[in-house]
Amino acid sequence: MNQIDINSWERKEHFEFFKDFKEPFFGIVADINCTNAYKLCKENQVSFFSYYLHKSLKTVNEIEEFKYRIDGDKIIIYDKIHAAATIGRPDNTFAFTFIEYIDDFKEFNIKLQAEIKRVQQTPGLFLYQDKTRKDVIHYSSTPWLKFKGLTHARNHTNGDSTPLIVFGKLHEDNGNFKMPVAVNAHHALMDAYHVSQYYKKFEEELNAF
Numbered sequence: 001m002n003q004i005d006i007n008s009w010e011r012k013e014h015f016e017f018f019k020d021f022k023e024p025f026f027g028i029v030a031d032i033n034c035t036n037a038y039k040l041c042k043e044n045q046v047s048f049f050s051y052y053l054h055k056s057l058k059t060v061n062e063i064e065e066f067k068y069r070i071d072g073d074k075i076i077i078y079d080k081i082h083a084a085a086t087i088g089r090p091d092n093t094f095a096f097t098f099i100e101y102i103d104d105f106k107e108f109n110i111k112l113q114a115e116i117k118r119v120q121q122t123p124g125l126f127l128y129q130d131k132t133r134k135d136v137i138h139y140s141s142t143p144w145l146k147f148k149g150l151t152h153a154r155n156h157t158n159g160d161s162t163p164l165i166v167f168g169k170l171h172e173d174n175g176n177f178k179m180p181v182a183v184n185a186h187h188a189l190m191d192a193y194h195v196s197q198y199y200k201k202f203e204e205e206l207n208a209f
Contacts, residue, residue: 004068004075018188019070022156025164027184028195029149031173037206038170038177048170049141050109052179055205056165057083057101060137063197065190069134070161075189076134084128084136084162087119095119098128098136138164146171150182161186 006012018024034052041048060066060081067078083099097119102108119127146169154160168180181202183195 001079002077004077006075009075014191015075015188018186021187024161024187025152025154025184026187026192027150027152027182028192029147029180029182030199031178032181032199032203032206033176034170034179034203034206035175035177047109047113049143049167050112051105052167052206053083053085053099053112053139054101054105054108056139056167056202057081057137058103059198059202059205060163060165061101062201063194065194066137066163066185066198068161068189070159070186070188071134078135080135082136083139084133085139086141087116088141089120095122095125095127096131098130098133134162136162138162139166140164141167143167143169145169147180147182150184152184161189 006015009015037051037055038048040046041051064077067081069076069078080101082101085097085099086094087097088094097115099112099115100108102111147166150166152164163186164182164184166182168182170177170179172178181199183198185195
C-alpha cells in the first residue's frame with residue numbers, strides 16, 4: 001500500500017474539484033463481447049460467472065486508477081484489489097461477501113464456489129467481518145436483466161470511493177455473445193478514459209486464451 005503525493009499529481013485540480021461533490025460518482029454502461037469466453041466455459045463446464053469475475057479482477061489490478069481510494073485527506077494505492085460481491089440465494093435474497101483475488105483461476109474458482117455454497121446455506125446480509133475495507137471492488141450480477149443504464153443505492157455521507165461493477169444478462173447479437181457491464185467510479189480518482197481502459201482490457205482478457 002502506497003500514498004499518492006497529491007501536490008505533484010497531474011490530476012490534483014480534478015481531485016480537488018470533484019472530491020467534495022454531493023454525488024462524485026459517474027457511471028458508464030457498455031456491452032462487452034464475450035463470445036470466445038462463453039464458448040470456452042460451456043465446452044469445459046466452467047462457471048461463466050467465476051470466469052468473468054476472475055478476469056474482471058485481473059483487469060482492475062492492472063489499471064492503477066482502480067486501486068486508488070480516498071482515506072481522509074489522503075489517496076491510497078492498494079497493492080491488490082479483491083471482490084466484495086453480492087451472491088444470490090434460491091429464495092431470491094442475497095448476501096454481501098468477500099472474495100479474495102488469486103492469480104490462478106483454478107484456485108480462485110475453488111474458493112469462490114465454496115463461498116457461494118456458504119452463502120446459500122447461511123442467512124444474513126453481511127457475511128464477511130470487515131465491511132469497511134477499501135481494497136475491494138463492489139460487484140453485483142443481474143443475469144436476468146439486459147440493462148442499458150444503472151444507478152446504485154448509496155450512502156453519500158460515509159466518504160466511500162470504492163468503484164462498483166455490475167454484470168448484466170448474456171445475450172446473442174448477430175452470432176456473438178455480449179454482456180452489459182456497468183462501471184460506477186469516483187470522479188475525483190478517475191475519468192471516463194480510465195473506465196474505457198477497463199472495458200478494453202476486460203474484453204481482451206475474456207477472449208484471450
